[in-house]
Amino acid sequence: xxxLKEPLFHFILMGxxxxxxxxxxxxxxxxxxxxxxxxxxxxxxxxxxxRFETSWNRPPTQDELRALIDATVREEVLVxxxxxxxxxxxxxxxxxxxxxxMDFLTDAxxxxxxxxxxxxQAYLQENPERFTTRPQIAFDxxxxxxxxxxxxxxxxxxxxxxxxxxxxxxxxxxxxxSMPLSAARxxxxxxxxxxxxxxxxxxxxxxSGPVQSAFGIHLxxxxxxxxxxxxxxxxxxDSVLLEWRRETGAELAQAQYESLASSYRIETxxxxxxxx
Numbered sequence: 001x002x003x004l005k006e007p008l009f010h011f012i013l014m015g016x017x018x019x020x021x022x023x024x025x026x027x028x029x030x031x032x033x034x035x036x037x038x039x040x041x042x043x044x045x046x047x048x049x050x051r052f053e054t055s056w057n058r059p060p061t062q063d064e065l066r067a068l069i070d071a072t073v074r075e076e077v078l079v080x081x082x083x084x085x086x087x088x089x090x091x092x093x094x095x096x097x098x099x100x101x102m103d104f105l106t107d108a109x110x111x112x113x114x115x116x117x118x119x120x121q122a123y124l125q126e127n128p129e130r131f132t133t134r135p136q137i138a139f140d141x142x143x144x145x146x147x148x149x150x151x152x153x154x155x156x157x158x159x160x161x162x163x164x165x166x167x168x169x170x171x172x173x174x175x176x177x178s179m180p181l182s183a184a185r186x187x188x189x190x191x192x193x194x195x196x197x198x199x200x201x202x203x204x205x206x207x208s209g210p211v212q213s214a215f216g217i218h219l220x221x222x223x224x225x226x227x228x229x230x231x232x233x234x235x236x237x238d239s240v241l242l243e244w245r246r247e248t249g250a251e252l253a254q255a256q257y258e259s260l261a262s263s264y265r266i267e268t269x270x271x272x273x274x275x276x
Contacts, residue, residue, distance in 0.1 A: 110249030142170035
């Protein structure tokens with residue numbers, strides 16, 4: 001059956017398994033916490049060691065590991081005593097943290113599933129606006145100054161068209177003489193907002209002007225253009241996978257929530273929407 005191959009179906013099955021497992025072990029945890037014993041076992045030590053190595057790129061020394069264990073014991077003592085005092089009741093921070101952990105379980109399920117390429121290809125085709133590359137343009141430019149007479153512009157165009165060492169024409173400036181293939185935002189970050197749009201109508205390979213930037217007047221020769229395109233899956237697979245997992249994970253989270261909420265009788269007050 002096709003439903004057995006659907007990723008969301010796999011998510012739901014895995015979600016049910018994980019939530020059931022946590023529900024099964026939670027009573028055992030509560031029994032342990034009712035005793036006066038705090039046990040730090042090998043699994044706890046391994047987790048502390050892994051966290052330390054992730055942060056410091058080396059294993060902890062014996063003294064550092066002992067300090068980590070002591071800190072864990074201290075935290076557990078304080079947490080248990082706080083619960084005895086009822087400090088966890090009605091605490092919005094704790095409630096938000098617990099809700100966040102439930103969401104983390106769902107996120108972990110989504111991150112664990114590897115969809116087939118046909119699923120990602122379909123997602124790519126259904127959401128082309130997310131992955132289509134932006135248009136790009138490459139050009140050479142000569143800066144003529146803040147204000148230039150019409151005759152001077154014509155003379156400059158004739159000069160750059162008649163010589164190969166065009167970079168000696170015009171005024172010295174810190175602006176780049178040549179821009180490689182760049183998106184509009186990159187061009188505008190160098191020459192000012194709107195400069196890139198004025199290049200769209202220029203004929204490639206020919207010096208044109210005047211072109212106004214935030215700094216003054218330019219002659220411009222467009223050397224290359226790249227139209228927007230939807231790349232093949234092989235080129236954007238990681239991005240497509242990330243977006244697919246994010247969106248599918250959100251669908252799973254909502255489905256999981258609705259399933260959990262259906263076991264409760266939910267009563268909410270009527271909210272008066274009438275304006276006073």
